[in-house]
Amino acid sequence: xxxxxxxxxxxxxxxxxxxxxxxxxxxxxxxxxxxxxxxxxxxxxxxxxxxxxxxxxxxxxxxxxxxxxxxxxxxxxxxxxxxxxxxxxxxxxxxxxxxxxxxxxxxxxxxxxxxxxxxxxxxxxxxxxxxxxxxxxxxxxxxxxxxxxxxxxxxxxxxxxxxxxxxxxxxxxxxxxxxxxxxxxxxxxxxxxxxxxxxxxxxxxxxxxxxxxxxxxxxxxxxxxxxx
Amino acid sequence: xxxxxxxxxxxxxxxxxxxxxxxxxxxxxxxxxxxxxxxxxxxxxxxxxxxxxxxxxxxxxxxxxxxxxxxxxxxxxxxxxxxxxxxxxxxxxxxxxxxxxxxxxxxxxxxxxxxxxxxxxxxxxxxxxxxxxxxxxxxxxxxxxxxxxxxxxxxxxxxxxxxxxxxxxxxxxxxxxxxxxxxxxxxxxxxxxxxxxxxxxxxxxxxxxxxxxxxxxxxxxxxxxxxxxxxxxxxxxxxxxxxxxxxxxxxxxxxxxxxxxxxxxxxxxxxxxxxxxxxxxxxxxxxxxxxxxxxxxxxxxxxxx
Numbered sequence: 001x002x003x004x005x006x007x008x009x010x011x012x013x014x015x016x017x018x019x020x021x022x023x024x025x026x027x028x029x030x031x032x033x034x035x036x037x038x039x040x041x042x043x044x045x046x047x048x049x050x051x052x053x054x055x056x057x058x059x060x061x062x063x064x065x066x067x068x069x070x071x072x073x074x075x076x077x078x079x080x081x082x083x084x085x086x087x088x089x090x091x092x093x094x095x096x097x098x099x100x101x102x103x104x105x106x107x108x109x110x111x112x113x114x115x116x117x118x119x120x121x122x123x124x125x126x127x128x129x130x131x132x133x134x135x136x137x138x139x140x141x142x143x144x145x146x147x148x149x150x151x152x153x154x155x156x157x158x159x160x161x162x163x164x165x166x167x168x169x170x171x172x173x174x175x176x177x178x179x180x181x182x183x184x185x186x187x188x189x190x191x192x193x194x195x196x197x198x199x200x201x202x203x204x205x206x207x208x209x210x211x212x213x214x215x216x217x218x219x220x221x222x223x224x225x226x227x228x
Numbered sequence: 229x230x231x232x233x234x235x236x237x238x239x240x241x242x243x244x245x246x247x248x249x250x251x252x253x254x255x256x257x258x259x260x261x262x263x264x265x266x267x268x269x270x271x272x273x274x275x276x277x278x279x280x281x282x283x284x285x286x287x288x289x290x291x292x293x294x295x296x297x298x299x300x301x302x303x304x305x306x307x308x309x310x311x312x313x314x315x316x317x318x319x320x321x322x323x324x325x326x327x328x329x330x331x332x333x334x335x336x337x338x339x340x341x342x343x344x345x346x347x348x349x350x351x352x353x354x355x356x357x358x359x360x361x362x363x364x365x366x367x368x369x370x371x372x373x374x375x376x377x378x379x380x381x382x383x384x385x386x387x388x389x390x391x392x393x394x395x396x397x398x399x400x401x402x403x404x405x406x407x408x409x410x411x412x413x414x415x416x417x418x419x420x421x422x423x424x425x426x427x428x429x430x431x432x433x434x435x436x437x438x439x440x441x442x443x444x445x446x447x448x449x450x451x452x453x454x455x456x457x458x459x460x461x462x463x464x465x466x467x468x469x470x471x472x473x474x475x476x477x478x479x480x481x482x483x484x485x486x487x488x489x490x491x492x493x494x495x496x497x498x499x500x501x502x503x504x505x506x507x508x509x510x511x512x513x514x515x516x517x518x519x520x521x522x523x524x525x526x527x528x529x530x531x532x533x
Contacts, residue, residue, distance in 0.1 A: 154309075154354065156351070156355075157356075158354050158356035158357065159405070160393065160395070160398070160402075161393070162464075163337070164395075165392075170338060171338050183395050195398065196405060197405075200357065201313060201357045201360075
């Protein structure tokens with residue numbers, strides 16, 4: 001999932017200052033699951049903004065709305081009429097959601113309420129971990145399911161650097177060494193030979209380094225009015 | 229093409245001595261000249277660190293040129309942290325054009341350790357890939373992207389090895405991989421845990437790696453108890469055993485004891501089969517290197533007509 005963290009309330013209040021009619025919009029998918037931008041968080045944020053504005057003697061009309069996915073036109077289209085009246089939407093979706101909303105409602109001011117942090121998963125209740133960078137050329141087959149691009153701080157492809165100690169990365173004792181994890185997995189699977197071959201330089205052009213990416217699937221494209 | 233002093237010493241079979249020089253956080257060329265001059269005659273080649281611990285300093289290649297002009301043999305360190313393959317290959321060509329012969333390939337300490345913690349880490353290549361890229365530039369005459377160099381280059385390619393990093397069992401295979409990628413000489417992380425270093429060398433000998441490339445054992449002279457404690461607790465990839473801390477604690481003259489430990493370490497590694505030399509990293513204590521080399525009985529250094 002895409003993981004996000006809510007921006008500090010002070011930053012949100014500062015950004016919302018010029019606006020009187022505010023809609024805090026939650027997103028019902030990734031950020032709901034990571035407990036930062038769903039319906040509940042939208043209501044909490046709206047209450048906090050409303051209270052602070054009242055205290056500052058600058059009352060605002062704050063409403064909330066949550067749609068299943070801010071990153072798809074069909075869900076945005078369902079609420080455009082409903083939000084037509086507000087001055088600003090504070091989106092609690094990831095950066096994808098914010099930009100899709102702007103794309104679909106170009107006349108509407110949409111501001112981000114979250115910092116989009118990473119692609120990851122919940123390791124345990126309340127703890128999320130990054131494990132994919134979306135590099136566009138998956139190497140999980142070579143490392144048996146643990147990503148050296150995302151899990152190694154230096155995205156190394158030929159084993160751990162000299163800073164790996166006691167299973168931890170040199171940057172922090174809180175961060176596992178990705179290559180220690182890969183080593184242990186390969187050892188368990190009897191596949192340590194995979195760490196002896198020299199892995200050539202990676203072609204980063206499949207990642208963002210090749211420019212903003214786009215995927216086109218001719219086989220599923222529609223040629224009717226729904227393509228806008 | 230002429231051979232650098234380091235390669236000559238290693239080829240001669242003499243026990244080699246290299247020393248490390250840290251470029252300054254200024255543009256004072258005299259700083260490097262002064263330290264290099266002080267080490268002249270005590271070491272065979274001079275490592276110039278590449279923004280060590282991610283702290284901005286004068287470029288290693290610029291300092292290397294200063295040493296070349298002094299008639300000394302620099303070893304330029306290149307990390308993968310700050311430059312992509314375009315910049316690194318360009319810098320290597322520039323270094324060779326300036327008369328630099330030795331290049332040591334490292335991954336590089338993470339940028340969060342230094343004075344620009346908000347900088348973007350590059351890590352386009354990793355250290356093993358860097359070795360292979362340099363080897364291909366020299367042996368195949370091609371750049372990483374496959375295009376041909378317009379004229380051949382000659383470089384002596386070095387790699388680092390850390391017997392004290394984990395997973396220990398993999399550290400021997402990792403060196404084999406670096407040699408396969410292109411390493412022609414090796415400098416190790418500083419040794420304080422001799423038992424572990426000996427175990428690592430045993431593994432190296434088992435694979436015959438010491439016969440493929442000369443291995444220079446790394447040492448750091450410890451100046452104070454505080455420095456030893458700092459390394460033990462804060463420098464990843466270095467193991468400082470408690471016994472060493474206790475020994476320093478018990479000593480009246482900590483500096484003298486630190487020196488003794490360093491000299492003893494050099495004498496111990498000299499006896500280990502497969503150790504071809506020593507690499508002295510006396511960063512911020514460069515002036516002590518001649519004394520260490522002398523007390524270790526490694527003077528005079530070999531000369532070649």
